[in-house]
Amino acid sequence: MTNVGRLKVAFILARRFTLCAYANFVDVLRLAADEGDRSRPILCSWKIVAADREPIVSSCGVAVQAEEPLGDPSRFDYVVVVGGLVERSRSCIPTRRASSNGPARRVCRWSASAPAPSSCIAPG
Structure with a gap:
């Protein structure tokens, strides 16, 4: 099977992100990525990306390490930002960078309360 048409998704996890929202989104990608429930990332792949290598702590205290x-x-088809209990004084700088430069096809903001991405915008 070739990688033509393979969907590539990046996740940016905000400080105190909602773990359930992230896990549910990834699980849907996992199920869609292969046939026969084998969980192989054939049709799509995903990575957690961050501006630095510091662990990202979820709202429930579970820490997650960015993969790159x-x-x-622009190397991703979608950039998904998983929010949560975000402090008002903080901003998600990588989100601004991804959306203001316009190279990613879509920037999606995901919320635990939304049944689907709460907003997907085409940058630029």
């Missing part, structure tokens, strides 16, 4: 730096978001 954000870098150039």
Whole structure:
């Protein structure tokens, strides 16, 4: 099977992100990525990206490590931002970078209360 048409998704996890929202989204990608419930990332792949290598702590206290730096978001078809209990004084700088530069096809903001991405915008 070739990688033509393979969906590539990046996840940016905000500080105190909602673990359930992230886990549910990834599980849907996992199920869609292969046939026969084998959980192989054939039709789509996903990575957690971040501006630095510091662990990202969810609202329930579970820490997650980014797999690679954000870098150039154009290598992904979608950039999904998983929010949660975000402090008002903080902003998600990688989100601004991904959406203002316009290289990613879509920037999606995901909320635990939404049954689907709460907003997907085409940058630029």
